[in-house]
Amino acid sequence: MSGLRRALVALGVLAFLLGILSAALVMTSDHASPRGLLLALVLAAGWSFAFTGLYAWDRRPGNSIGPLMTAAGFTWFFQALTASNNAWVFAIGILGQTLPFAILVHLLVSFPSGRLRTRLQIVAVSLAYLATGPLQLVWALFTDPTAQADCDGCPENPVLIGGAEGVAEAVSAVQVLGGCASIAIAIWILYRNWRRSSATERRVLTPVLATGGTAFTILLMQLIVGELGASEAFKQVTFIASVAIFACLPFAFLLGLLRSRIGRADEETSALSAENQQLTAELEAKVAELRASRHRIVEAGYAERRRVERDLHDGAQQRLMALTMTLRLARERLDADPAAAAELLDEAMEELGAATAELREFARGIHPVVLSDRGLAAALGGLAERSPVPVEIAAAPDERLPTPVESAAYFVVAESLTNVARYAGAELATVRVERRDGTLEVEVSDNGAGGADPDAGTGLRGLADRVAALDGSLSVRSEAGKGTTVEALIPCG
Amino acid sequence: MAKSVLIVDDHPGFRASARRMLEASGYAVVGEAADGEAAIAAAGALGPDLVLLDVQLPDLDGFAVAARLQGLEGAPAVVLTSSRDRADFGDAVAESPARGFIAKAELSGRALAELVG
Numbered sequence: 001m002s003g004l005r006r007a008l009v010a011l012g013v014l015a016f017l018l019g020i021l022s023a024a025l026v027m028t029s030d031h032a033s034p035r036g037l038l039l040a041l042v043l044a045a046g047w048s049f050a051f052t053g054l055y056a057w058d059r060r061p062g063n064s065i066g067p068l069m070t071a072a073g074f075t076w077f078f079q080a081l082t083a084s085n086n087a088w089v090f091a092i093g094i095l096g097q098t099l100p101f102a103i104l105v106h107l108l109v110s111f112p113s114g115r116l117r118t119r120l121q122i123v124a125v126s127l128a129y130l131a132t133g134p135l136q137l138v139w140a141l142f143t144d145p146t147a148q149a150d151c152d153g154c155p156e157n158p159v160l161i162g163g164a165e166g167v168a169e170a171v172s173a174v175q176v177l178g179g180c181a182s183i184a185i186a187i188w189i190l191y192r193n194w195r196r197s198s199a200t201e202r203r204v205l206t207p208v209l210a211t212g213g214t215a216f217t218i219l220l221m222q223l224i225v226g227e228l229g230a231s232e233a234f235k236q237v238t239f240i241a242s243v244a245i246f247a248c249l250p251f252a253f254l255l256g257l258l259r260s261r262i263g264r265a266d267e268e269t270s271a272l273s274a275e276n277q278q279l280t281a282e283l284e285a286k287v288a289e290l291r292a293s294r295h296r297i298v299e300a301g302y303a304e305r306r307r308v309e310r311d312l313h314d315g316a317q318q319r320l321m322a323l324t325m326t327l328r329l330a331r332e333r334l335d336a337d338p339a340a341a342a343e344l345l346d347e348a349m350e351e352l353g354a355a356t357a358e359l360r361e362f363a364r365g366i367h368p369v370v371l372s373d374r375g376l377a378a379a380l381g382g383l384a385e386r387s388p389v390p391v392e393i394a395a396a397p398d399e400r401l402p403t404p405v406e407s408a409a410y411f412v413v414a415e416s417l418t419n420v421a422r423y424a425g426a427e428l429a430t431v432r433v434e435r436r437d438g439t440l441e442v443e444v445s446d447n448g449a450g451g452a453d454p455d456a457g458t459g460l461r462g463l464a465d466r467v468a469a470l471d472g473s474l475s476v477r478s479e480a481g482k483g484t485t486v487e488a489l490i491p492c493g
Numbered sequence: 494m495a496k497s498v499l500i501v502d503d504h505p506g507f508r509a510s511a512r513r514m515l516e517a518s519g520y521a522v523v524g525e526a527a528d529g530e531a532a533i534a535a536a537g538a539l540g541p542d543l544v545l546l547d548v549q550l551p552d553l554d555g556f557a558v559a560a561r562l563q564g565l566e567g568a569p570a571v572v573l574t575s576s577r578d579r580a581d582f583g584d585a586v587a588e589s590p591a592r593g594f595i596a597k598a599e600l601s602g603r604a605l606a607e608l609v610g
Contacts, residue, residue, distance in 0.1 A: 313549075314504070317576045321597040322510040328601055329514055 004061060008054045015050035015073060019043050022080030025089075031153035032083035037239055042080045044247035045100070049073030052250040056257050064114035065107065065257055069250055072103040076246075087155035094140050094157075098175075101219060102128035104249075105182055108212045109189045112204055112257055124185040131178035135171055142168035176223050183216050204259045211252040215245045293465050300462045311362055319355035323348050368410065375399075376406045380413055380431060387417045387429070389446070394432040401440060405492045408466050409433055409442045412474070415459045416444035416486045424448025424484060435492060439472075442488040451480035460486070495521040496609070499539060499569070501532040501558070502547040511545060511600065518602020529553030533561050541569050543609055546591070548575040548582065556582075556589045563590040570609045574600060 019042075026032050026039040050073025057066025078100075081093025105128040109121045116122050141161050145154040190209050197205055222238050330344035363369070371379035377396035384391035400406070413431055420429045426448030433442050464474040472490035498520045502508050505527075512522045524539050526532040529552045536544055544562060548555035559571045571591040579586055579594045586594045593608040 313576060318504045318507055321576050322506045324598050325510040325514050325600060329517055332517065 005058060008058050011070065012051060012054050015047060015054075015070075018074070018077045018080075019047050022046065022077050022083075025080050026083040028085070029083035030085050031155075034236075035083075037236075038079065038083060041239070041242065041246065042076055044244075045249075046073050046076035046080075048247050049076060049100075049250040052254040056254055060257060063112075063257070065111060065253065068103055068107050068110075068114065069253055072100045072107065073250070075099040075103060085155060087158045090145070090155045091140065091158055094143075094145070095137060098132035098136050101179070102132040102182075104212075104215070105186050107253065108208065108216075109186050111208050111212075111253065118189075120185060120189060124182050124189060127178045127182035127185070131175045131182065135175045135178065139168055139171040139175060142171065179223055180220060183220050187213065187216055204256045206256075207252040208256040211245065211249050215242070215249055218242050218245060293468055296461070296465050297469060300465065308366065311365075315358045315362065316355050319351055319358065323351045323355065326351065367407075371406060371410050372403070376401065376409060376433065379406075379410050380433065383410075383414055383417055384431065388421045389417070389424075389426055389429050391417060391429045391431060394430050395434045396431070397433060397435050397440070399435070401435070401492050404470055405440055405490050408463075408470055408472070408490055409440055409488065412442050412463050412467065412486065412488045413444055415463055419452070419459065419486075420444070420446045420448065420484070423452065424450075426483065438491060438493060440488075440490045440492045442490065443485060445483060445485040447483045449480070450478045450482045450484050452476065452478035452484045463488070495519055496542040497521045497523045497539070499524045499526065499532065499535055499541040499544045501526045501529075501535075501544060501550070501555075502574075503527050503549075503551050504547075507547075507597070514600065514602065515545070515605075518605070520602070520605075527551075529555075529558040532558050533565075536562055536569055537565060540567060543605075544569045544571045545605075546571055546573050548573055548577070556585050556591075559589045559591045572605060572608055 022042045023039055026035050026042065029035060032038050049069050053066055053069025053071070053073050055066075056063075056069055060066055075096060078093050078096030081089050082097055084090045084093060102125075106116075106125045109124050110116050116125060140157070141159055142164055144157055144160055144162070144165075146156055148154070190213060194202065194205055194209055218238055218241050222242070225234060225238075326344050326348045330341045330348065333341040333344065368379050368382070370382050375398075377393075377398055380393055380396050384393055401409075413433070417429060417431075420426050424446045426446035429444060429446040431444050433440065435441075460474070460476065467474045467488050467490055470490050472488060474486070474488045476484065476486050478484040498515055500508050500511050500515070500522060502511070502525075508525045508527075512525070515522055520543070523541050524535045526535045527550075529550045532544065532546065532550075546555045546558055546562075550558065553561075555573050555575075559573065562568055562571055571589075573586060573589070573591045573594045574597055575581070575594075576597045578596055582594075595604050595608070
């Protein structure tokens with residue numbers, strides 16, 4: 001049994017015992033009248049509210065209708081305390097006897113969600129609690145029950161503040177006004193809710209509204225007519241009617257609540273829909289990121305081809321053009337001035353050497369042949385050798401890895417070392433490439449100035465996309481004064 | 494009298510080779526320019542008979558430069574050149590006011606003389 005259910009069972013037992021105690025109090029009362037009706041009211045309303053409330057609480061733990069019904073049930077027993085011959089118990093009964101009506105207002109206007117949402121709902125409930133709580137206390141302090149017409153044999157008020165009979169009357173009038181206003185607003189809210197609701201919602205609302213509306217009407221009549229002074233017969237009839245209606249009311253609540261999908265579904269759906277919205281948002285962000293990265297990869301492909309074309313055009317091709325012209329000139333001079341022609345040919349050979357070196361460097365930029373022939377460790381050694389900043393290879397895998405992984409790792413190191421040489425002002429760069437738990441960890445760190453902006457420059461961005469395409473990740477840490485570390489994690493099976 | 498020539502190309506290596514080739518062929522190279530704006534300014538200042546004009550320049554392209562040179566007083570004859578083929582530029586060469594186009598690989602004093610006389 002869960003903790004909640006244990007507590008609910010304990011409350012049920014308590015309600016039962018309070019009912020028995022109430023019966024004893026009423027039946028032994030010197031002044032309660034009519035005893036039978038009073039007891040019927042207390043037991044019918046108290047038990048039915050308490051037990052149905054506890055049941056509702058158990059079925060819909062997240063909804064406050066159950067706890068409110070239970071509270072209404074327990075507060076009904078205050079009525080029984082007014083039957084007590086003991087002055088103090090009698091006083092406590094007087095103090096609490098109007099509370100169930102306020103809870104009833106609270107229940108009806110917040111049904112079926114149990115929540116107060118609008119300002120009007122809050123006003124209705126506040127007025128009800130004000131009239132039955134603080135004002136009832138003030139009224140009780142200034143009221144002498146022995147002096148009241150319908151309270152023959154009532155005990156004396158132990159906390160009576162005497163000599164101010166007018167106060168009790170005034171407070172009572174304010175209570176009646178507040179109560180009437182509260183009930184009127186509540187009836188208006190109920191009517192409005194009912195009118196606005198759909199057919200399905202009306203199935204839930206109708207039993208509660210019909211019973212609640214009738215109860216309120218009787219209550220209103222009792223309040224008004226009671227103030228005006230009513231016949232005994234009228235009081236008897238309204239009393240019996242209220243016993244019947246208040247005993248029915250909790251079953252109407254329970255029926256409505258259990259019919260209601262809102263009570264439970266409200267919270268579950270809203271949690272579910274919040275989760276759903278969050279998942280959708282995450283998914284959309286992922287798709288957007290994927291689309292952006294795919295776009296960048298395609299764009300990088302075009303950019304790379306443009307770069308290749310431009311490099312070839314500006315570099316080797318220009319050298320070869322110049323070489324052609326030099327050779328043509330040498331050919332023209334050959335007969336007339338062989339010495340000048342020989343000089344031109346020397347120049348041409350030098351130019352050819354430069355063009356060849358440039359083409360070799362260029363080809364390595366597209367794909368380093370040492371990488372495919374001899375693997376990552378050898379290729380990293382080559383990078384370290386050509387770097388203008390001294391490079392220490394702390395670790396490099398001897399085994400061969402899938403070509404895309406080797407290639408991505410190589411270019412991460414190559415680009416990072418290029419950046420170290422260009423921007424870092426470092427004395428040493430350290431390269432560590434290790435395979436660990438199916439992931440190739442590539443790290444290039446330097447002891448330079450740091451403070452690099454990882455988003456600046458397209459080189460690293462392109463590499464991040466390349467690594468991401470292999471389900472890997474690339475990060476850059478670059479605090480000013482602490483050097484820069486580029487780390488790529490690439491899954492390699 | 495030797496024809497005066499302005500060489501416009503952003504590669505200094507090419508300009509040096511072209512100057513040597515043109516001078517060997519009897520032209521007087523009066524100036525060099527590395528981009529389009531400099532070429533227009535130099536042409537205005539030097540009044541060359543001929544402008545050897547590379548198509549791909551860092552700022553304006555050779556066709557735009559040729560069109561603007563056409564507007565100068567005593568407009569020079571323009572010969573376009575490029576390391577690319579004439580076909581790479583579509584009909585842009587035919588549309589331009591230039592006398593003609595010589596691929597850099599075919600550039601020689603004779604080829605130039607055939608175009609500008």
